[in-house]
């Protein structure tokens with residue numbers, strides 16, 4: 001399965017042969033070209049032909065096709081990257097988003113001319129309101145982190161309008177790094193609370209952190225340990241009783257979509273990542289979307305432009321107390337189209353299945369890994385399986401990092417490692433709902449092989465990857481000596 005990935009390819013210059021060509025159409029008018037060239041100053045004119053590779057059309061096609069197949073991708077391989085929800089995104093959604101009526105719209109077109117697209121915005125807002133259990137949804141934010149910023153700006157505006165003087169945000173130590181960054185960027189002070197031994201928020205630590213400056217708590221649920229916060233209702237009660245608001249980092253909605261709703265848990269503001277749960281391919285840094293849902297009392301603060309239905313027409317408007325614009329235009333529109341196509345093709349029961357199988361698959365992995373992969377928080381998880389190798393890292397000096405590198409040799413993308421920060425030497429494995437039992441069994445078999453190698457051939461792990469075209473990089477040098485690393489072929493090796 002991975003031959004293509006590991007095969008060392010020649011450079012296109014190495015397969016070059018003088019005089020070999022593809023099909024070249026004759027140029028339209030030789031005399032015109034000569035006249036144009038004559039106008040170039042003599043010192044800028046080429047003395048010799050450029051040293052381009054000379055290959056046949058077929059060789060060029062095969063070379064670049066092989067290169068493209070060296071990409072590790074969801075289309076070809078399993079991608080268990082924790083906290084990222086790297087699931088298969090149905091092709092139908094790509095086709096719909098690429099239809100000329102959507103792809104060729106201009107963002108400055110008049111509302112009257114784009115009623116169909118406004119309806120798509122409106123309908124997706126309505127669906128997400130149901131999914132989140134909240135009164136209003138904006139589709140403006142272009143990513144999860146921007147959704148967090150928008151949500152925190154809304155909370156800030158709310159406290160300002162109500163003269164509460166509250167400027168502190170409580171964030172558990174298991175949170176995604178974007179949470180404290182977004183809160184600080186929106187002007188808040190950040191107060192961290194420690195997790196308990198069970199990986200959930202410690203209620204005593206939370207009680208001690210709440211005071212009359214508490215503006216909000218930012219909570220991820222299921223949290224980054226892959227656990228559902230069991231005291232969620234009590235946490236909501238405590239924060240609300242103290243005059244704060246509840247912010248829900250719903251980037252991991254894949255675990256609960258269609259089954260549990262943040263609004264029902266008491267949350268006031270929620271962001272979700274359409275590029276994780278609602279079918280936009282990501283991982284290459286492409287466009288995403290981080291819609292934000294809010295409770296009724298915050299709808300007036302939503303960013304502009306917002307889409308609403310007025311009679312039989314759809315229109316943009318700016319809510320009275322809007323926090324303003326987040327982007328030059330409306331949203332990453334193609335992502336919105338994909339999400340609506342996905343939601344409608346799944347339907348309510350389909351979304352319920354997403355959460356069911358995402359959770360089942362993660363638990364299957366968690367409970368079938370060999371014992372060296374210890375489970376810090378018991379045998380049950382939600383959409384991702386967190387394990388740690390802290391014992392063998394002490395006893396045998398084998399790190400989570402070594403295991404991640406060895407998985408590359410065995411044909412698997414490494415899971416997320418060293419996150420969440422509160423579990424040392426951890427691996428966070430998110431299989432998602434779209435993978436089959438056979439694929440999960442293959443991954444588990446690779447982890448079993450690694451467990452054997454820890455005993456028999458530990459150096460194979462310490463030196464991994466051994467079988468890729470590139471060996472282990474000196475990661476410190478790669479970060480510190482950029483000018484060296486940028487020279488092709490000059491990447492320092494350990």
Ligand SMILES: *Cc1c(COP(=O)(O)O)cnc(C)c1O
Nearest residue numbers: 083143144145176178220249251
């Ligand atoms: C992915 C993720 C984010 C950030 O989302 P981006 O779209 O990458 O900005 C925030 N929180 C959690 C828990 C995430 O998994």
